[in-house]
Amino acid sequence: MRLAALFFSLFVPLGVFAETPNYVGSDQCVECHADEAKEWAASHHALAWTQVNEGHVKADFDGVRFDHDGMSVKFVHTDDLLQARVTEKDGVETLYDVHSVVGIEPLQQYLFETEPGRLQSFDVVWDTENQRWFHLYPDQDLPPDDGLHWTGPYKNWNARCAECHATGFEKNYDALTRSYDSAQAEIGVGCEACHGPGSAHIDWTQGQSLSADLGEFGFTLNWGRGRAEEEIQQCAGCHSRREAHGDGNPIPGTPYHDAYNMAVLRPGLYHPDGQILDEVYVYGSFLQSKMYGQGVGCMNCHNPHSAELKAEGNGVCTQCHSPAGNPDFPTLTAKDYNTPTHHHHPEDSEGAQCKSCHMIERVYMGVDGRRDHSFRIPRPDLGLGEDACTDCHQAKDQVWAASQIEVWFPETTHRGPHFGTVFQAAMTGRAGAPDDLLAIASDAETSGIVRATAAYLLQPYASGEIALKTAPLLSDPDPLVRANAAPLQRQATLTDRVQRLEPLLSDPMRNVRISAAKEFLNVPSQGLTSDQQARVAQSMGEWQDAIANRLDFPETHLVLGGMALTFRNAPAAERAFREVVTLDPQRVEAWPMLVQLAQINRGPDAALAVLVEGLEILPEDPGLLQLKSQLSR
16 A cells, blocks of 8 residues: 555544643733833834734725726725725625734735635735825736635635734634634734743743743743854744745744745746745845855844844945954955945945845835845846846846946956856756756755755756765755755665655654655555654654645645545545635636546546536636537537
8 A cells, every 4th residue: 555545545634733832922021121122012023913903004094995907995984993895896895894904014904804714915005105005916807716816815814924924823724614713822923923932931030930941932032142043043934935834833943944845946936046036035035145154144134123224224234344344254354345446336326235236126015125135246247137237227238237347346256157047047948967956956065045946956857867966965964955855866766765765754854854755655665664664654744734734725735636646546636626626716727637537536427517617717728628629529
C-alpha cells in the first residue's frame, strides 16, 4: 500500500491547536512601560485593525456615492452605525454595517461581516492623503461569483489577513460548514504579538512564583543586540510572502521555518535579479542584502514600538555609512557617502537620497509605496528592465544609465556576473543547461534565498545527475536551501532518494520535514524499515496538519486534487475539484478536470451535467468548449 493512499484514506479536516499560555492584552503593559506604550499606541501596528468606535475612521460616510464597473456603493452614517449600501453589477443590493477598520494611512480599508463570523475586506477603500474613495482593482472585471470579488475567498479577512493584523489569532475554520469561529486576544498588533503571552510576566511583577521559566511561555522581553536573527525572524512572520503551516499566530520566538514555507524569488513575485515585483513584504528582499549578511537587523533602522525610522532622510543610513563608521559592523568602509562625490546628484535633491538609488519603490493597493529592502547597487548594465536610474530618469534607457554609472565609477568591482541573468534565462526557457544554476545553488558565499531559488529553478532539469550534484544542499545550514533541494531528488534511484532524504525527516525545521515528506509519496512503504516508516508517517502528519489549516483556500484543493490524480484516486480527486469550484466558481483549470472525473466516476450523463454547469459560469472557456464537442459526438 502506498503511503499516499494511506494519506488520502485517513485525511479528515482537523482543528488541532497547541495549548498556549495566556494573553493579557496591551493595556496590562502600559503602567510599567509607559514610554514604549505611548510610542506604540500611535503606530501602524497598534492601528493595523481597530473597532469602529475607537475613533480612527478617516473616510467620508456622509452619504457619499461611489460607482465602478456596474457596481455602486453609498456610504452612510446612521445613528451610531457606519454603513455601506452596495448594489452589485447583477443588481443585488445589500446594506452592510462596517464591522471594523484596517490601517490608518495611506489608505484605510473597511471590513463587512457577510455571514456570522466571516469578515470580508471591501475593495472600495479610502485614500487618506487625497481624501477620496477609490477601487483597489479598477481594471478587473469581477462578477459577484468570482473568487477575486470582494466577497470571495481571496478577500476573506479570516483566512488571508487577520493573523498579521491581530494578536493571538486563531482562524478556526470549519471545512464541513465552510464557516469561521475566529478568535483573537486583541485586534491590532499588540505588545504580546512580538513579546509573547504575558500572563507569567504579570505574575512575576506581582511577586507570584512562576510555575515554569518565562522562556517556556514564549515570552521575550528584549529583542535587539546579540539577537538580530531571532528579531528578524519575528518580524518576518508578517513581513514576508509565505504560506503558514499553523492555524493562526505562532508563539513569538518560534523559528520562522518552523512556522512558514517562504516564497523564493520566483516569477510573478520578483524580477529575475531579485527586485520586488509583486507585494512581497520585505523579508525576501532583505535576505538578499549585504546588510543582512553582516548582521544588520530590523531594529538597527526601525524603532520597534513606533515602527518609524530612527532618523530622517539619509540620517538612518549615515548611522553606519559615514566617516565615523559603526563599531558593530567593522567590515563597512568608513567614508563620507552622503556627498555628491558618491551619489552624483545635487545636495538635498531626491536623487541624493540613499533610498532613491538603493531602495526602489513600488506602489501597491493603489497608493501604498513599499521600498525594496535588498539595498542593491543599481545595475542597469544587466539589461533586465528594472533599475533605480530609469525609475527616475524615465525618458532615458538602461544603456544611458549604465554608461553614466561607468563614468562615475570606472574602477568599480560591482559590475561582475549577477544571478539575475542566469535566472532570467531559466525563467524564459533560454537556459540550455543547468550548470549556471548549479553553480549558484552550490556557492556558499551567495545568500540563502538566491541559492534556494536556483534549486527551485533546477526542477525542470531534474535528473539522476542533478540529484547527485545537489545532494550536498540537503545538509546546507540554511533551511530554505534544504527545503528547496529536496524535490531535486525525485529522479534519483529509490535507494539513493531514501538514503539522502531520510535525515530531513528529522530536521529541526518543520518546513524542511514537510518538504521531505512530499518526496516520499511515491515511495512504497514496503521499501522502508519500520523506523523509516514511522518518521515518514510523522512528517506526513505534519504536512496533513498544515493542509488542514488551509482548507478554506481554493488552491489547497487544487493541490489535493492533483495529488489524488497522481495516485489514481478518482473519487477523492473529484471531491477536491468540486470544492475548488464551490469556493471559487471562476477557477478555469478546475472545471475541465471536474467534467472528466465525473465521467470516470459516474458516467457520460454526469459529465454532461457538470459540463453544462461549468459553461453557465464560463461560457467561453476553451477547455469546456472542447469537452462539449467531444461529449456531443
